[in-house]
Amino acid sequence: MSLISMPERFTDGEVDVCTLRRRIDVIDRDIIELLHARRKLSRQVQHGRTDTGGPRLVPAREAEITETYRASFGTAGNTLASALLRICRGEPDA
Numbered sequence: 001m002s003l004i005s006m007p008e009r010f011t012d013g014e015v016d017v018c019t020l021r022r023r024i025d026v027i028d029r030d031i032i033e034l035l036h037a038r039r040k041l042s043r044q045v046q047h048g049r050t051d052t053g054g055p056r057l058v059p060a061r062e063a064e065i066t067e068t069y070r071a072s073f074g075t076a077g078n079t080l081a082s083a084l085l086r087i088c089r090g091e092p093d094a
């Protein structure tokens, strides 16, 4: 069955899809909130370093973080870490 023809009220065991989607939406909002918190902390570290004459970014630390995500999610984890780090670096379109 294609996604387009899938009925909106199908159930997965006892729970209907609307309930599951509400839970997914809550998790997505939590993830976004955590990302804002992460970006704030990351910028504090970056500004602390540049204020004392250091580099804003530390590639070795970013590689560690990327590896953490890769270990959980494979190549999609690399992509996820890359997007996460772009957001936290405060790059123009992030």
Ligand SMILES: C=C(O[C@@H]1C=C(C(=O)O)C=C[C@H]1O)C(=O)O
Binding pocket: 041, 042, 043, 045, 046, 056, 057, 058, 059, 061, 062, 065, 085, 088, 089
């Ligand atoms: C926050 C830091 O600064 C930068 C941002 C990072 C991050 O968002 O995780 C990681 C490394 C640095 O490029 C840090 O060094 O920990």
